[in-house]
Amino acid sequence: VQLQASGGGLVQAGGSLRLSCAASGHTFRTYAMGWFRQDPGKERECVATISYDGYYTYYADSVKGRFTISRDNARNTGYLEMNNLKPEDTAVYYCAVSSTTAYATRRSAYDYWGPGTQVTVSS
Secondary structure, X not given: OOEEEEOOEEEEOOOOEEEEEEEOOOOHHHOEEEXXXXXXXXXXXXXXXXXXXXXXXXXXXXOOOOEEEEEEHHHOEXXXXXXXXXXXXXXXXXEEEEOOOOOOOOHHHOOEEOOOEEEEEEO
């Protein structure tokens, strides 16, 4: 599986962005998907995850109520809608899928990663 994230950019605090993650192949629909982010000097953290069928979702406490994860299996694409962005949301955002489980919140469960997309929120 190859993944390509897009939609990052520069936005003012309080603004919104929508990230997309396009997957190659026909197995995307059977994989759990997640969005992670990493700031320089910090560990990569889980932002949100979604089960293969979209039924289960998980959000980090820091983004609950502001971010929404979703997927369109017919289009082999996942999304992260980010609203009310804050400067502390600034990071490189990565999408990933897990080929071994239908739903996962642990970073270690994700084995396919795409290149990141930079999100910068100015105050």
